[in-house]
Amino acid sequence: MRETVSADNRPYHHGDLRRALIDAARRLLERDGPSALSLRAVAREAGVSPAAPYHHFKDKGELLDAVAHEGWDMLNQAMGKARAEAKSLGDRMVALGVAYVCFARDNPSLYRVMYDGSRDKDDLPEHARRQDDSAYFHVRDTLVEAGADPNDEISLELATSAAWCAAHGLAEMASFKLFDHLKDAVGGEEAFFRGILSHMRVFADQPPK
Amino acid sequence: MRETVSADNRPYHHGDLRRALIDAARRLLERDGPSALSLRAVAREAGVSPAAPYHHFKDKGELLDAVAHEGWDMLNQAMGKARAEAKSLGDRMVALGVAYVCFARDNPSLYRVMYDGSRDKDDLPEHARRQDDSAYFHVRDTLVEAGADPNDEISLELATSAAWCAAHGLAEMASFKLFDHLKDAVGGEEAFFRGILSHMRVFADQPPK
DNA sequence: AAGGCATCTTGACAATGCTTAGATTTGTCC
DNA sequence: GGACAAATCTAAGCATTGTCAAGATGCCTT
Numbered sequence: 467m468r469e470t471v472s473a474d475n476r477p478y479h480h481g482d483l484r485r486a487l488i489d490a491a492r493r494l495l496e497r498d499g500p501s502a503l504s505l506r507a508v509a510r511e512a513g514v515s516p517a518a519p520y521h522h523f524k525d526k527g528e529l530l531d532a533v534a535h536e537g538w539d540m541l542n543q544a545m546g547k548a549r550a551e552a553k554s555l556g557d558r559m560v561a562l563g564v565a566y567v568c569f570a571r572d573n574p575s576l577y578r579v580m581y582d583g584s585r586d587k588d589d590l591p592e593h594a595r596r597q598d599d600s601a602y603f604h605v606r607d608t609l610v611e612a613g614a615d616p617n618d619e620i621s622l623e624l625a626t627s628a629a630w631c632a633a634h635g636l637a638e639m640a641s642f643k644l645f646d647h648l649k650d651a652v653g654g655e656e657a658f659f660r661g662i663l664s665h666m667r668v669f670a671d672q673p674p675k
Numbered sequence: 676m677r678e679t680v681s682a683d684n685r686p687y688h689h690g691d692l693r694r695a696l697i698d699a700a701r702r703l704l705e706r707d708g709p710s711a712l713s714l715r716a717v718a719r720e721a722g723v724s725p726a727a728p729y730h731h732f733k734d735k736g737e738l739l740d741a742v743a744h745e746g747w748d749m750l751n752q753a754m755g756k757a758r759a760e761a762k763s764l765g766d767r768m769v770a771l772g773v774a775y776v777c778f779a780r781d782n783p784s785l786y787r788v789m790y791d792g793s794r795d796k797d798d799l800p801e802h803a804r805r806q807d808d809s810a811y812f813h814v815r816d817t818l819v820e821a822g823a824d825p826n827d828e829i830s831l832e833l834a835t836s837a838a839w840c841a842a843h844g845l846a847e848m849a850s851f852k853l854f855d856h857l858k859d860a861v862g863g864e865e866a867f868f869r870g871i872l873s874h875m876r877v878f879a880d881q882p883p884k
Numbered sequence: 885a886a887g888g889c890a891t892c893t894t895g896a897c898a899a900t901g902c903t904t905a906g907a908t909t910t911g912t913c914c
Numbered sequence: 915g916g917a918c919a920a921a922t923c924t925a926a927g928c929a930t931t932g933t934c935a936a937g938a939t940g941c942c943t944t
Contacts, residue, residue: 589852623857634848648832661833662840667879
């Protein structure tokens with residue numbers, strides 16, 4: 467019978483094991499953290515044999531890449547939302563930075579997988595910076611809106627990169643206890659994020675240069 | 676016979692296996708990267724049985740901690756040197772930042788171990804921020820030298836933390852190919868580091884606020 | 885000299901990533 | 915409609931890993 471699923475051409479045995487494996491991996495990630503994420507555990511969680519994933523992913527790294535891919539999509543979306551909802555034009559950059567750091571705080575395991583250095587990635591994934599609605603371009607375009615010269619490509623990329631570095635650094639540091647008393651002193655975690663980011667010229671109201 | 680450290684066979688017990696294991700680990704790290712650093716490989720490199728390390732370290736994590744400890748010492752030292760050798764007082768903060776990023780660039784595997792999140796570390800290690808000659812205090816004291824109010828503890832810690840976040844973020848990003856053309860455009864890698872750091876108010880000539 | 889103790893080895897266990905061979909289902913072509 | 919090829923899954927196995935329990939080995943103190 468060529469019953470199958472309407473538009474999808476993927477429902478052979480299991481239905482859609484590839485999808486199920488990614489979901490299982492993300493479930494395990496949230497529940498037990500990155501160190502507990504073994505390929506066999508994912509297969510177990512999805513209810514298939516330990517070798518089944520190899521028909522959908524070349525190796526464990528490719529599964530992780532697929533999971534990371536969805537993480538980048540979520541980040542792009544969160545950044546787009548923050549940009550759209552920012553009160554004032556001058557607040558947009560900070561709103562983007564806070565959104566970035568909050569995403570990392572709310573999805574710590576996923577964030578780790580996205581930047582996992584154990585897989586050989588000599589660059590950020592394409593969809594983090596190429597597409598028009600990518601996080602990178604949200605930052606870049608917002609800098610232009612804030613007054614940066616769109617023709618000075620180098621300066622613009624430098625500023626965008628600086629913002630990205632600052633946000634990433636803060637995202638990785640924010641979980642350390644070292645900062646707990648600072649968070650309290652400035653009135654909460656988000657205020658702390660803003661306090662740190664405000665030390666970066668790119669996140670100030672005035673455009674760089 | 677207490678001599679017998681001759682060329683071929685292993686000595687009586689072993690002179691200082693703990694030391695030898697740390698050295699072997701660092702050798703493997705530099706040669707094959709962090710993913711190749713297994714406890715058994717370290718034992719093999721040191722010429723002992725796979726279970727020998729357990730008489731000197733509780734588990735693999737404790738070996739890694741010892742390796743990271745030496746990494747932090749090296750970082751502290753590099754920061755101290757950069758601070759001492761900085762041409763002008765206004766250049767000190769940037770010199771510290773560049774020294775930090777260069778350390779990460781020159782010891783990428785070691786740097787990863789120092790920040791490795793797989794081990795349960797809810798904070799930076801003590802010696803990275805407590806001792807008077809720690810990297811953290813080098814940054815803090817330099818900010819005061821540059822004019823920051825030493826009595827406003829909160830602002831001072833915020834600024835120090837901001838500098839640390841920025842440097843760490845840049846250190847982790849700098850290896851991505853994404854930045855290669857920027858490095859070329861601004862005239863080399865160190866110039867790129869300075870270019871990124873100059874977007875952070877804490878690294879500017881004037882003290883924050 | 886003798887026992888005590890730290891150190892190191894042997895052997896083992898469970899878990900992991902991955903491969904090969906075989907089984908089962910599905911789609912396609914005549 | 916039926917045979918054949920391809921896709922999907924399982925079973926079994928290999929090499930490697932972290933860790934532990936027992937036993938061997940050499941050093942030190944008494």
